[in-house]
Amino acid sequence: MQLSIFSVQEPVACKKPLDQGTFMAAAQFVMALNFAAEFELLSLSALNIQTGMAKKGGLVFVRNGKLKMHPGIYDHLALVSISSICAGSIYIHGRDEIAAEILNLPYSEGILNLAGAEEDYMAFKRLCSPVSRFFLLHTKKVQWSAILSVFRFLMMDGIWDVVNFVAGKLHCSDADVLACTQLLESMQEQEWYPVFHQSLRDFYASRYPLSKDGLVSELPEMA
Template sequence: MFCGLDFYFCYGRSIRPEPNKLNFLQLSIFSIQEPVSSNKILDRGTFMAAAQFVTALNFADEFELLSLSAMNTQPGNVKKGGLVFVRNGKLKMHPEIYDHLALISISSICAGSIYFHGRDKIEEEIINLPYSDGLLNLKGAEEDYMAFKRLCSPVSRFFLLQAKKVQWSAILSTFRFFMMEGIWDVVNFVAQALHEADADVLACAQLLENMQKEKWYPGFYQSLQNFRASRYPLSKAGLASELPETF
C-alpha cells in the first residue's frame, strides 16, 4: 500500500506481489494516492517530474521506480504528482542513501530553474552559486525545498558539516548533472513522453524500456556511471569543498 505523504517513510507492502512477502520501506517523492489530472501542457511541472526520473536512474540499483506523472506546482494543491518509488525496508539507511534521495528531491527544483531561466544562463551562472540571487526558482516548490533540506540533515550530521555545505553540494552536483552532454536531452525525451501519453501516470518500467531502444541510450548509461563515480564515495572534504569556510 502507499502512503500519501510527501517525503515520509512508512512501512507497507510492494504493490507487486513478492514471493517472500518482505516488507518494503516506501519513499514517495511528491507521492500521490490517485492519478493527477493533466492538462497536457509541456510545462514546468512536466520537466520537473522528468528530471526526478532521470536523476533517479543514477540509483536504479537502490530503488524500484514505479510510476511518473507531471507535477502540479500550483500552491495549495495536495496532488503534486512526480516520481513514486520504493526501497526494501530491511536495507540499512546510510549517508549515501540520504544523499541519493536529496539529489532526486532537489532535481525537480533544479530542472524548474533551468526551464525558467534557460540552460545557457544556468551554465553561465552556476559558478556564482549560491551567491547568484534568484537563480534557484522555488515558485510553487517551497515545501519541497524544505523536505530536501531535511533529507540533507543526516548527511551533515554524519560528516559533522554545516547543513548549508551539504545542501549546496547537492544542488551544485545536480545542476552539473543536467549540464553534462546529452543529459538535458534525455530530460526533454521523458518530458515529451509524459506530454504525449494517453494516461496521466506512466509506468517507469515501460518508460525505461522505451528509452533503452534509443540509439543514444548506451551513451546516456555511461554518463550515469560517470556521474556516480564523480560524486561517490562521499567524503567530508568533497562535500565541504563547494563552499568557502566563511559561508
C-alpha cells in the same frame, strides 16, 4: 546548431501543454536512474505546481528496505528531491543563465525557482540534515553541494535531451501516470541509451563514495 551526442528526436506534437511541471517530474526520474539499484521506480506523472493543488504528482518510488540508511542514501534521496526544482529553474531561466550563475560565489537561492515547490524544498533540506551531522559540516554546505551536483548533472552533454525525451513521453501519453518500467524500456530502445547509461556511471563515480574531504574541496568557502 550543435548536435547532441544523443540525437534525441523531438516529441510529436500533442494537445496537452508541455509545461514546467512535466520537466520537473522528468528530471526526478532521470536523476533517480543514477540510484536504480537502491530504489524501485514505480510511476511518473507531471508535477502540479499550482498553489493549493492537492494532487502533487511527480516520481513515485520505494527504497530497498534491505539497505541500511547511511549518508550516501540520504544524499541520493536529496538529489532526487532537489532535481525537480533545479529542472524548473533551467526551464525558467535557461541553461546558459544557470551555467553562468553557478560559477559565481556566494551562491544565492535566487537561482532556484521555488514557486509551487516549497514543500519539495523543505523535504530536500530535511534529507541533507543527516549528511551534515555525519560529516560535521554546516547544513548550507551540504545543501549547496547537492544543488550544484544536480545542476552539473543536468548540464552534462545530452542529459537535458534525455529529460526532454522523458517529458515528451509524459506530454504525449493518453494516461496521466506512466509506469517507470514502460519509460525505461522506451529509453533502452533508443540508440543513445548506451551513452546515457555511461553518463550515469560517470556522474556516480564523480560524487561517490561521499566524503567530508570531497564536500569541503568542492565548496571551501562554505566549510
